[in-house]
Amino acid sequence: MHEMSLAEGVLQLLEDAARRENFARVSVVWLEIGRLASVEREALAFCFDAVTRGSIAEGARLEFVDTPGSGWCMACAKSVTMEALHAACPDCGSYQVQVTGGTEMRVKELEVDA
Amino acid sequence: MCTTCGCSSGETRIEGDALDYVHTHEHSHAHAAAPAYAPAHSHTHYARGPAHAHAPGLSRSRMVSIEQDILAKNDAYAASNRKHLAERGIFALNLVSSPGSGKTTLLVKTIEMLKGRLPIAVIEGDQQTSQDAERIRATGAAAIQINTGKGCHLDAHMVGHAFEKLPLPEGGALMIENVGNLVCPAAFDLGEAHKVVILSVTEGEDKPIKYPDMFAAASLMLLNKCDLLPYLSFDVDQVIAYARRVNPDIQVIRTSASSGEGMDDWLAWITVGVADAVAARC
Numbered sequence: 001m002h003e004m005s006l007a008e009g010v011l012q013l014l015e016d017a018a019r020r021e022n023f024a025r026v027s028v029v030w031l032e033i034g035r036l037a038s039v040e041r042e043a044l045a046f047c048f049d050a051v052t053r054g055s056i057a058e059g060a061r062l063e064f065v066d067t068p069g070s071g072w073c074m075a076c077a078k079s080v081t082m083e084a085l086h087a088a089c090p091d092c093g094s095y096q097v098q099v100t101g102g103t104e105m106r107v108k109e110l111e112v113d114a
Numbered sequence: 115m116c117t118t119c120g121c122s123s124g125e126t127r128i129e130g131d132a133l134d135y136v137h138t139h140e141h142s143h144a145h146a147a148a149p150a151y152a153p154a155h156s157h158t159h160y161a162r163g164p165a166h167a168h169a170p171g172l173s174r175s176r177m178v179s180i181e182q183d184i185l186a187k188n189d190a191y192a193a194s195n196r197k198h199l200a201e202r203g204i205f206a207l208n209l210v211s212s213p214g215s216g217k218t219t220l221l222v223k224t225i226e227m228l229k230g231r232l233p234i235a236v237i238e239g240d241q242q243t244s245q246d247a248e249r250i251r252a253t254g255a256a257a258i259q260i261n262t263g264k265g266c267h268l269d270a271h272m273v274g275h276a277f278e279k280l281p282l283p284e285g286g287a288l289m290i291e292n293v294g295n296l297v298c299p300a301a302f303d304l305g306e307a308h309k310v311v312i313l314s315v316t317e318g319e320d321k322p323i324k325y326p327d328m329f330a331a332a333s334l335m336l337l338n339k340c341d342l343l344p345y346l347s348f349d350v351d352q353v354i355a356y357a358r359r360v361n362p363d364i365q366v367i368r369t370s371a372s373s374g375e376g377m378d379d380w381l382a383w384i385t386v387g388v389a390d391a392v393a394a395r396c
Binding site: 095 | 174176177178180181182184185186187188266267269301302323326330360362
């Protein structure tokens with residue numbers, strides 16, 4: 001989807017946290033990216049590197065935490081695993097599946113230096 | 115960078131002015147004056163490796179929990195925009211499509227038919243030029259142009275700033291014509307009531323399944339340029355089936371700005387939305 005805007009979004013969260021929690025540098029950022037999230041990890045890492053130059057997160061390492069994709073199939077009336085957004089139910093093939101998890105794009109935690 | 119609130123505005127211009135020129139700050143931004151960070155301490159050791167590799171006592175590393183969505187900032191600006199609009203009983207629509215679908219022509223026709231019946235104003239988004247805003251202003255409606263420069267979508271921060279320069283249509287409709295792009299705008303909430311996706315019949319029936327995020331995010335699909343159907347082998351039932359596969363609740367109106375087909379249904383849809391916004395005014 002939009003990796004440059006996302007990288008800028010991550011940096012803004014880091015800068016806000018730095019003011020709030022009083023730290024000067026970020027060394028590691030753990031990002032929770034769901035299996036169904038519309039983001040390319042390599043592109044995000046590339047953009048993050050570009051966007052953080054000269055900032056408190058310059059040189060920081062990105063660690064990705066996976067979360068699985070899940071949905072509620074209305075035809076089967078049960079929860080199913082989803083490997084891709086807008087996919088059919090793996091059991092019955094119906095497209096009437098409501099996504100219940102796996103689209104997250106969150107900053108989980110940071111390792112910082114005071 | 116926006117010097118008042120510290121938000122990144124890149125090359126965005128609103129009516130030619132860079133964003134840090136415009137600040138009146140009536141709407142809420144979470145911001146604080148940027149602090150002067152203390153220079154890094156004199157250790158050459160920076161923890162780049164895993165946490166357990168630190169020599170205890172040498173570095174002052176610690177973990178900070180964030181647990182926030184990456185798009186949290188945009189969502190906060192969008193919520194602020196939504197509240198600003200609700201207080202004024204304004205029905206706002208985010209019009210999205212590929213370039214060349216006929217959005218601006220449809221909008222011009224819509225304004226001509228709505229004139230005198232409803233207050234209406236437009237926020238235009240393009241990488242460059244103010245041609246679209248000028249076309250809208252020629253109808254007599256107020257319009258403001260946002261140029262994103264290299265950006266490929268409008269975001270809530272830009273739209274919030276545009277509110278400062280536009281006479282907002284209280285008790286009426288605000289049309290936000292997004293940058294022509296069937297991918298990126300899908301993820302950016304601007305504070306609108308609905309996204310409306312415009313797909314023209316010259317674009318192919320498979321677009322809803324090729325660009326599912328956009329069609330899933332939209333409440334209404336306007337199938338535009340229907341006057342051209344006799345000259346095309348375009349399967350209308352197929353495009354609607356694909357759109358409903360990706361979004362079972364999507365409504366569909368067949369339109370043509372040139373022939374007028376579907377315009378009454380589209381105007382009725384807008385009018386109902388405005389009535390709801392006015393009734394809910396807080």
